[in-house]
Amino acid sequence: MGLEFSVSxxxxxxxxxxxxxxxxxxEEFEHYYTQVxxxxxxxxxxxxxxxxxxxxxxxxxxxxxxxxxxxxRLQCSALQNEILKxxxxxxxQKQDTLLNWVxxxxxxxxxxxxxxxxxxxxxxxxxxSVYTALKNGIPFEKLAQPYIKNLLxxxxxxxxxxxxxxxxxxFTEQLSTLKKGNYSxxxxxxxxxxxxxxxxxxxGVYPSxxxxxxxxxxxxxxxxxxxxxxxxxxxRMELCQVSDGxxxxxxxxxxxxxxxxxxxxxxxxxxxxxxxxxxxxxxxHFKGGVxxxxxxxxASKLKKRLKKCPLDKxxxxxxxxxxxxxxxKVVVETGLFQIGTNPYVDKLAFKCxxxxxxxxxxxxxxxxxxxxxxxxxxxxxxxxVQRDYRLWTERAQMxxxxxxxxxxxxxxxxxxxxxxxKK
Numbered sequence: 192m193g194l195e196f197s198v199s200x201x202x203x204x205x206x207x208x209x210x211x212x213x214x215x216x217x218e219e220f221e222h223y224y225t226q227v228x229x230x231x232x233x234x235x236x237x238x239x240x241x242x243x244x245x246x247x248x249x250x251x252x253x254x255x256x257x258x259x260x261x262x263x264r265l266q267c268s269a270l271q272n273e274i275l276k277x278x279x280x281x282x283x284q285k286q287d288t289l290l291n292w293v294x295x296x297x298x299x300x301x302x303x304x305x306x307x308x309x310x311x312x313x314x315x316x317x318x319x320s321v322y323t324a325l326k327n328g329i330p331f332e333k334l335a336q337p338y339i340k341n342l343l344x345x346x347x348x349x350x351x352x353x354x355x356x357x358x359x360x361x362f363t364e365q366l367s368t369l370k371k372g373n374y375s376x377x378x379x380x381x382x383x384x385x386x387x388x389x390x391x392x393x394x395g396v397y398p399s400x401x402x403x404x405x406x407x408x409x410x411x412x413x414x415x416x417x418x419x420x421x422x423x424x425x426x427r428m429e430l431c432q433v434s435d436g437x438x439x440x441x442x443x444x445x446x447x448x449x450x451x452x453x454x455x456x457x458x459x460x461x462x463x464x465x466x467x468x469x470x471x472x473x474x475x476h477f478k479g480g481v482x483x484x485x486x487x488x489x490a491s492k493l494k495k496r497l498k499k500c501p502l503d504k505x506x507x508x509x510x511x512x513x514x515x516x517x518x519x520k521v522v523v524e525t526g527l528f529q530i531g532t533n534p535y536v537d538k539l540a541f542k543c544x545x546x547x548x549x550x551x552x553x554x555x556x557x558x559x560x561x562x563x564x565x566x567x568x569x570x571x572x573x574x575x576v577q578r579d580y581r582l583w584t585e586r587a588q589m590x591x592x593x594x595x596x597x598x599x600x601x602x603x604x605x606x607x608x609x610x611x612x613k614k
Contacts, residue, residue: 208243208600210250217604222428235605243600244585245439247592252438262301263437265381269359270433274426291355293366294390298335301383311384318377318384331374331388352393362387446588454580456569462580463569469579470572471565472529477540478571479559480505480525481533483552489519490556497558522552527562527571 206214224238257263298321300314321334355363361380369375369389377386463470479502484490493512500508502525509521528536534546539557548555562571569576 206601207604208246208598210246210598211596213250215246217607219428219431222425222432239605240589243598244589244592246435247589247596247598248439248442249435250596251592252442257441258434258438260441262382263441266359267434267437269381270437271430273356274429274433292352292393293355293358294352294392295366296331296335296388296390297385298331299383299385314384315377318386322377322386325374325386335388361385366392454577459569459573459576459580462583463572463576466579467565470575472562475530475541475561475563476566477528477530477536477557477559477561478502478526478567479540479557480523481528481535481539481555481557482509483522483549483555485519485552486554489516489521490554492516492519493521494556494558502559520552522549527566 205216205218207217207220208215220242223242224235227233227238252258258267298318300317302310302314306314324334325331355366358366359380359382361378362385365375365378365385365387366389369387371389371391374388375386377384379385480497482490482493482497484493493509496508496512497505505523505525509523513519513521524533524535528540530537530541530543534544535555536557537544538546539555540559540561546555566572
């Protein structure tokens with residue numbers, strides 16, 4: 192995500208850049224950069240465009256007065272109060288502490304801060320209807336669909352990895368009692384009344400493979416790393432970081448977010464077709480599967496069943512075959528195999544190398560096709576295409592944002608920020 196502009200000015204050595212006159216200080220940039228560098232060792236030059244994009248989203252959200260929306264103010268206030276309570280207790284949050292992360296879906300009916308009994312009754316009636324439908328077997332996804340289309344219902348992006356410390360207490364308490372794939376009973380929070388459905392739970396700095404909201408990740412890392420004499424200023428920055436992080440999360444939600452789940456297969460296919468040359472291979476690949484069975488006779492039966500079966504249905508077909516023929520044990524490996532990564536594929540598909548047959552299933556064969564130049568379609572390299580499409584979308588969004596704001600960057604000051612995040 193390159194920067195195509197740079198305006199240097201020297202009148203204030205504390206200011207790194209301005210967006211429509213609103214200043215971002217070197218201290219604030221270092222506050223974010225130190226957290227990111229501790230995890231990724233990214234350079235200042237690489238981090239600046241992402242940080243600027245983040246701040247542009249915040250500026251755009253403020254321009255549209257999203258910081259005055261009631262549910263945003265309640266959410267922000269709840270998170271900021273947690274930081275203030277932590278500071279008051281004198282218990283700093285260490286940067287290297289492993290965080291508890293959750294992915295969840297929600298159905299929420301928001302209520303104003305001083306909701307009337309009638310508003311609460313109507314919201315309770317609506318959520319009870321949803322809960323009854325869930326208990327009757329209606330999938331959560333189907334029930335949630337009408338609500339996620341509402342404009343800015345919540346800063347939490349459905350399905351995103353979110354640290355528990357970024358959730359208000361009521362959400363944390365409910366999610367902590369759930370097992371993966373289960374949903375909660377209706378519950379109230381300062382925001383309204385909700386039902387949550389737990390998708391997954393992990394512990395770490397940031398879950399590997401996550402393609403989620405960078406703004407929420409920044410909020411996750413907003414804990415102080417050490418006590419300093421400038422504790423008051425540090426706390427102020429953390430409170431601002433919570434507010435900015437939530438505004439950027441609102442912006443992401445309004446603009447479709449960045450998570451791969453919001454990208455349709457058609458969009459990915461179109462992007463792949465337009466960028467096929469980016470996915471060419473230096474080495475040939477084999478697309479298909481390796482099947483291990485007892486003998487050639489069993490292999491012949493399997494070939495007939497699998498030959499016209501889509502690759503993603505092989506496991507189902509083999510499971511059905513095993514039930515019909517319990518005496519015939521079968522093991523299958525499917526996927527995209529680069530030459531040199533699987534001895535069976537090397538020998539049987541590429542006619543090179545050798546393999547030692549399994550003792551329990553001595554007969555092996557492959558079924559599929561060799562791909563010499565590159566993938567057939569985006570599904571062969573789905574993860575890479577999703578990543579590239581997301582980055583391409585972010586670059587396009589940033590370019591659009593840049594056209595709407597006057598941006599000044601102090602490049603001389605930028606050069607003084609070193610890899611430790613300190614000037």
